[in-house]
Amino acid sequence: MSAFESFPLGQPGFVNNILDRAAHLRTKDEKLFALESDPRTRAYVVHRDSLVVRKEGDASRALLTIDEALKFGANPGTIFLGLRDGVAVFGMGISQPAVEKLMNRDDVAVSELRGMAMQGLVPPNELSAIAMAKSMVNWHQRHSYCANCGQRTAMKEGGWKRECPGCKAEHFPRTDPVVIMLVTHGDKCLLGRAQRFLPGMYSCLAGFVEAAETIEDAVRREVFEEAGIRCTDVSYYMTQPWPYPSSLMIGCAARALNEDIVVDRTELEDARWFDRDEARLMITRKHPDGLAGPHPFAIAHHLLGRWVHGGGNGGK
Template sequence: MPTPPHAIGFTLDPLDRISEKRDDEAFVARLRDDASTRFLLFANTVPLFRRADGHDPLFAADEAAKLGAPRESVLLGRDAGERALFACTFDTSAEAAADALGGVPVEGIELRPVAMQGLVAPLLVSALGEARSMLDWHRRHRFCANCAHATDSAGAGWRRICGNCGAQHFPRVDPVVIMLVTDGERCLLGRQPQFAPGMYSTLAGFIEPGETFEHAVYREVLEEAGIRCTDVRYFASQPWPFPSSLMIGCLARATEAEIVVDEKELEDARWFTREEVVAMLDGTHPQGLSAPKPFAIAHHLLKAFAQGGAL
C-alpha cells in the first residue's frame, strides 16, 4: 500500500466482528448484559458524546437504558480487550436524549465534523462509521423490496427478514472510484459547487453494474472532464459512511490534455502542476486554493503525487 491504511479516515478497524456468532441469540444477549459492554448511542443518525472530558462516545448499559428501547441495535464486535461494542439508534432528538441521560453532559454532533476535526481516537472514528452506516441502512430498508411488507432485524442487526415472503436483506455498500489522473508533472482536479470556496479535489463517481473499477475510472473521467486515460492502478480504499460508500482510490495516466467539463457534475476542472499541489496541501497556494484534508483519501492521492509517487 502506498500509504498505511490507518492514515486515512475510517480505515482503522481492529474490532473482531464475531460474525459467526451473530445468529446465536443467547450469546448476543450475554454480551449485551455484560457489565464491560459499551454502547454507541445515536439520536437518529447523530452520534451522542459525553462531554465531561473531551468527546467520549462510549456509554454503559444503564445509561443507554435511560433512552428507552432502541429503534435498532447492532452488535459491532469486540475490541482487543474482549469488550463488546453495540450501536443503538433512538427516535429522538439529541437534545431530548441529553435530557433523558440526566446529569451526564451530553452533546449530539454529526459524525463528519467529528471525524474531520479528530475529536475522537481513530479506532472509535472507525467504529462510529461502521455504526452510522449500519443504523442508516436499517432506517432506509424497513420494508421488503420483494413484497413491500415490513421487515424485522435479525442476526444481531446484520440482516433483515421479511415475515411475509421470507426474503432476507443484507447491508449494502456502494463502491465508488476516486482517482487522480496525471499527465507528467501535472494532475487533473475538479470542484463541485458544494465544495468549500477555493477547494479542488480528485474526480470520483459510482461504479455501475457490470463494471470493473478500472472501467469506472475510464468512464467517469471521460464523462466529467472529457479526458481519456489509461494505466489505472489501485492505491488504497476508504469506507465512507455517508451513508455507506467504499471509496476505491486509483491512479491513472491521461492520454490527452484538452478538458471538456460536464457542468452538470463539476463547476470547474483544470490541470495543476506538482508545485501547485504541494502549495495546496501546505495551505500556501498564492490564489488561496486548497485540497481535501488528511482525513480524506483524496488528500493521500494528492500527497503521493506531490512526493513523486504518482508518476
C-alpha cells in the same frame, strides 16, 4: 494533535478497525442478549450524520454504556459490531424527538461526525467502528419493509440481516463501490471542484461504479464524463470505507491521454490541471491564492499527497 498528525499519509479516516467482528456470534441470540446485559459492554449511538457523545469536561466520549445509551433515549434494538479486547460493542440509533430532548443538556452532545473527526475530537482508531455503526443504523432505518412483498421485516443475526415473516425473503446490508482517482499528465494532476465544496477547495474526481462495470472502466468513464479527459494505465492504491450512507471509496491513479478539459457543469463547477509544486502548497494549506486540497481525513488527500511526494502515476 493536528489533522495531519491524526491522518498521516496512507491512513485516512475509517480505515483502522479496532474491532474483531466476531461474526460467529451473530447467530447466537442468547449470547448476544447476555452481552447486552454485561456492564462492560459499550455502544455507539448515531443519529443521521451525527454521533451522541458524553461530555466530560473539555473532552467527549463516544463509547457509551448500554445504560447510558438507553437513558439518553437510544432505540432498544442493538446491532452487534464486534468485540474490542473481548468486550462487546454495539451500534444503536436514536429518534429525532429523543435527540431534541438532549439539546439543552450539559452532559451530552449530538455532533456531526465528519466535523468531529476532522477536528480530532474523536480518536482516529474509533472511526471505523463508528462508521460501521452509522452505516448499519442507516440501513435498518431505510429497509424496514420487504422489497419483495412489502411486509415489515425483522432484524436478525445481530442486526446483519433482515428477514420477511411473509415471503421469507432475506435482506442484507449493501456497500456501494465508488471510484476516486488522481489523473496525471506528465508533471500535472487533474483536480475538480463541486459547488458544495468549501471556497477554493479542489479534489480528485469520483463516481459510482455501475452495474457490470470494472473498476478500470468506471475510472475511465467518470473522468471522461466529468472532464472530457481520456485516460489509461489505471492502477489501484487503497480503499476507504465512507459511511455516507455506506460506500467504499476505491482509490486509483490513471494517466491522461489528452489535456483539453471539457467540464460537465452538472457535475463540476470547475476542473483544471495543477503542477506538483502548486498541489503541494494546496495540501499544506499554503497556496498564495487560498486554494486548498482535500482534508487528510479523506482518501483524496492521500492520493494527492502520494503523487506530490513522488508516488503514483507520473511519479517516476
